[in-house]
Amino acid sequence: MKNWISKSKILIVGLGLIGGSYARALGRLGCHVAAIDSDPKTIEYAIENGIVDKGSISPDPNLISNADAVIFGLYPEPFLGWIRDNQHLLKSGAMLTDVTGVKKCIVYKIQEILRPDVEFIAAHPMAGKEVSGVVNSDDCIFRDANYIVTPTEKNTDAAVEWCKKLGRILGFMRISVLTPEEHDRMIAFVSQLTHCIAVSLMNCSENEHLADYTGDSFRDLTRIANINDKMWSELFIDNKDDLLEVMDKFINEFKAFRGLLEEEDTDGLREKMRLSTKRRKAFDKK
Amino acid sequence: MKNWISKSKILIVGLGLIGGSYARALGRLGCHVAAIDSDPKTIEYAIENGIVDKGSISPDPNLISNADAVIFGLYPEPFLGWIRDNQHLLKSGAMLTDVTGVKKCIVYKIQEILRPDVEFIAAHPMAGKEVSGVVNSDDCIFRDANYIVTPTEKNTDAAVEWCKKLGRILGFMRISVLTPEEHDRMIAFVSQLTHCIAVSLMNCSENEHLADYTGDSFRDLTRIANINDKMWSELFIDNKDDLLEVMDKFINEFKAFRGLLEEEDTDGLREKMRLSTKRRKAFDKK
Numbered sequence: 181m182k183n184w185i186s187k188s189k190i191l192i193v194g195l196g197l198i199g200g201s202y203a204r205a206l207g208r209l210g211c212h213v214a215a216i217d218s219d220p221k222t223i224e225y226a227i228e229n230g231i232v233d234k235g236s237i238s239p240d241p242n243l244i245s246n247a248d249a250v251i252f253g254l255y256p257e258p259f260l261g262w263i264r265d266n267q268h269l270l271k272s273g274a275m276l277t278d279v280t281g282v283k284k285c286i287v288y289k290i291q292e293i294l295r296p297d298v299e300f301i302a303a304h305p306m307a308g309k310e311v312s313g314v315v316n317s318d319d320c321i322f323r324d325a326n327y328i329v330t331p332t333e334k335n336t337d338a339a340v341e342w343c344k345k346l347g348r349i350l351g352f353m354r355i356s357v358l359t360p361e362e363h364d365r366m367i368a369f370v371s372q373l374t375h376c377i378a379v380s381l382m383n384c385s386e387n388e389h390l391a392d393y394t395g396d397s398f399r400d401l402t403r404i405a406n407i408n409d410k411m412w413s414e415l416f417i418d419n420k421d422d423l424l425e426v427m428d429k430f431i432n433e434f435k436a437f438r439g440l441l442e443e444e445d446t447d448g449l450r451e452k453m454r455l456s457t458k459r460r461k462a463f464d465k466k
Numbered sequence: 467m468k469n470w471i472s473k474s475k476i477l478i479v480g481l482g483l484i485g486g487s488y489a490r491a492l493g494r495l496g497c498h499v500a501a502i503d504s505d506p507k508t509i510e511y512a513i514e515n516g517i518v519d520k521g522s523i524s525p526d527p528n529l530i531s532n533a534d535a536v537i538f539g540l541y542p543e544p545f546l547g548w549i550r551d552n553q554h555l556l557k558s559g560a561m562l563t564d565v566t567g568v569k570k571c572i573v574y575k576i577q578e579i580l581r582p583d584v585e586f587i588a589a590h591p592m593a594g595k596e597v598s599g600v601v602n603s604d605d606c607i608f609r610d611a612n613y614i615v616t617p618t619e620k621n622t623d624a625a626v627e628w629c630k631k632l633g634r635i636l637g638f639m640r641i642s643v644l645t646p647e648e649h650d651r652m653i654a655f656v657s658q659l660t661h662c663i664a665v666s667l668m669n670c671s672e673n674e675h676l677a678d679y680t681g682d683s684f685r686d687l688t689r690i691a692n693i694n695d696k697m698w699s700e701l702f703i704d705n706k707d708d709l710l711e712v713m714d715k716f717i718n719e720f721k722a723f724r725g726l727l728e729e730e731d732t733d734g735l736r737e738k739m740r741l742s743t744k745r746r747k748a749f750d751k752k
Contacts, residue, residue: 306681326679356678370676370684376727377663377687380720382742384712390656391749392642393612395592398656398749400686401663405746409739413732420727426670427724431717434666438713441662441706446699453695456668460691463677463684 191215191247192232193262195222197309198279199253200317203231205350208319214243222314231314244269249346252278255414256286260293267295276300277343281367281411282418283330283360291334301339302330303347304363306371310406319351327352330363368422373430375412376423378405477501477533478518479548481508483595484565485539486603489517491636494605500529508600517600530555535632538564541700542572546579553581562586563629567653568704569616569646577620587625589633590614590649592657596692605637613638616649654708659716661698662709664691 188211192199195217203226207213214234217223223235236243244250244266252259259278270276276298280286287302294300307325309316327347331340340357347355358366381398382405390398416423440448474497478485481503489512493499500520503509509521522529530536530552538545545564556562562584566572573588580586593611595602613633617626626643633641644652667684668691676684702709726734 306679308681325681328679354678358679366673366676366679369671369673370680374667374683374687376720376723377667378683379738379742380723381660381663381716382745383738384715384719385655387652387655388748390652392640393592393614393644393652394656394749395594395611397660397664397690400689401660402742402746402749403686404683405742407739407743409736409743412739413735416727416735417730417732420730424724424728427720427727429670430667431720431724433670434662434713434717437662437666438710438717441702441713442710444703444706446703449699449702450695452669453665453693453698456665456688456691457693457695459668460688462674463680463688 188212188248189214189246191243191250192253193217193250194253194258195226195232195235195314196253197312197314197317198305198307199251200226200231200314201307201319201321202251202253202279202305202350203314204317205319205322207231207233209349214247216240216243217314226314231317239266239269241269245271247271247274249275249277252276252280254278254280255411256280256282256418257414259286260289263290264293267293267298270295270298272297274298275339275342277303277346279303279305281371281415283363283367285364285418287330287332287360291332299336299339301335301343302360303343304328304330304367305347305350305352307352310403312408312411322351322353324353326354326356328363329355329357330360331357332360364419364422368419369426372412372416372419372423373426375404375407376416376427377430378402379407381405474498474534475500475532477529477536478539479503479536480539480544481512481518481521481600482539483598483600483602484591484593485537486512486517486600487593487605487607488537488539488565488591488636489600490603491605491608493517493519495635500533502526502529503600512600517603525552525555527555531557533557533560535561535563538562538566540564540566541697542566542568542704543700545572546575549576550579553579553584556581556584558583560584561625561628563589563632565589565591567657567701569649569653571650571704573616573618573646577618585622585625587621587629588616588646589629590616590653591633591636591638593638596689598694598697608637608639610639612640612642614649615641615643616646617643618646650705650708654705655712658698658702658705658709659712661690661693662702662713663716664688665693667691 190211192215195215213232215232226232307321329343382402476497478501481501499518501518512518593607615629668688
């Protein structure tokens with residue numbers, strides 16, 4: 181396992197923005213990178229641009245059985261279906277990981293049906309762009325980003341170490357380990373809730389001339405209102421309970437602030453602002 | 467009036483982040499810039515660093531009577547008091563403007579009590595930083611920013627033109643004209659509401675380790691949770707009715723989104739996201 185980077189044969193299943201960015205980084209590090217994606221244009225583009233060495237639009241037995249490690253960039257449902265249909269083709273001892281943005285709805289299901297001689301260790305690379313697809317892939321997006329490994333009791337220490345190492349060599353700034361449950365609660369708050377807010381804020385007004393008057397604050401708060409509707413609606417529903425909980429927390433906090441304003445409670449408003457100022461400082465990039 | 471820039475004597479009353487940035491820009495353009503600020507350190511710093519030519523910590527009759535134009539960087543209440551107490555010192559024909567973030571609560575009051583031989587034309591430079599004070603002043607913040615002139619029926623066309631020209635020479639990207647009422651409704655939405663959201667989002671969680679896991683979206687949405695509590699609590703209360711209205715609009719929109727999630731209405735969620743994506747594109751910087 182020690183020198184796995186230079187010797188590894190990597191297969192990426194689902195070559196989107198993140199999968200493509202993994203491919204670019206791993207290829208540069210000397211890995212042999214293959215990809216499977218149902219879209220012919222994606223595979224064509226990736227091969228023509230040297231992002232992958234080989235590719236296929238179907239679950240090619242050669243590509244699958246050759247891979248030392250398989251990285252899944254699929255939505256939860258197709259991911260589960262792929263494992264069910266194709267896991268018999270995997271090399272014994274292969275390491276599997278993923279880039280899925282929700283964990284507890286998928287990790288246990290995969291591990292439950294998986295062959296005992298391969299291992300699935302889940303991870304969430306918290307990087308992205310407002311554009312999608314392999315044509316926009318770019319491993320620079322990992323540089324300032326966080327990477328979270330989410331092992332279960334079924335995972336070996338060796339797999340956790342392998343997965344952390346993968347995050348490091350991809351160039352992530354900070355590598356953490358959380359349980360799938362901790363991950364989903366946290367992600368509901370720092371990522372999913374923020375997208376719900378941005379979408380709702382953007383949808384509040386029909387005024388098409390707002391852009392003429394806006395400052396940076398509105399622009400910042402709505403950047404992620406430009407959103408991949410297919411992916412995020414699935415992620416939201418897959419993490420529904422945790423997300424509803426933080427949405428309610430936010431509504432309560434926002435209504436409390438509204439109440440202070442209605443009462444013209446200057447001290448109360450200022451106290452809220454001093455608290456948010458203090459807390460926000462922990463998020464300044466070092 | 468034609469060559470007013472190079473010949474003008476400008477007085478800035480209230481030398482904070484924005485006032486200081488005006489001083490830097492106008493000084494470079496060849497204006498003679500003086501400032502009045504109650505804080506001795508502010509005046510000392512501004513003179514030592516060549517940001518102003520002259521300064522005083524009190525309403526110096528010489529500085530006031532010399533000024534062709536006076537720019538007010540005061541909060542609404544002190545602004546009104548200053549006019550009441552010192553307007554007799556103004557040069558006949560002087561042009562007054564301001565940088566206040568709310569308009570209808572102050573513009574009419576100032577114009578009502580003002581001497582007939584001077585004119586107040588209000589403006590809102592929509593620029594800022596998360597830090598305050600003359601030491602952080604920097605006229606680069608105007609470069610990508612919007613500047614809004616808010617005349618009333620009492621204003622002359624010449625004053626509106628003068629004020630628009632001021633915005634242009636300060637380097638603002640886009641100059642607009644709105645009534646004070648239109649301005650306040652708009653600002654409640656694009657600026658004040660966003661600050662209420664950021665503060666509330668930041669205050670939702672006590673978890674101090676969130677920064678270890680967060681992506682850029684949370685960082686973007688809470689940047690302005692680092693907030694000047696004295697200034698913003700005043701601005702919010704001064705524009706309370708407009709702000710409460712947009713807060714309620716936002717709560718309704720957010721709750722509608724929450725309802726779609728609870729029902730697992732994928733189509734409904736995707737429709738909301740497609741709308742926000744379409745609307746957000748108008749805000750991309752060209």
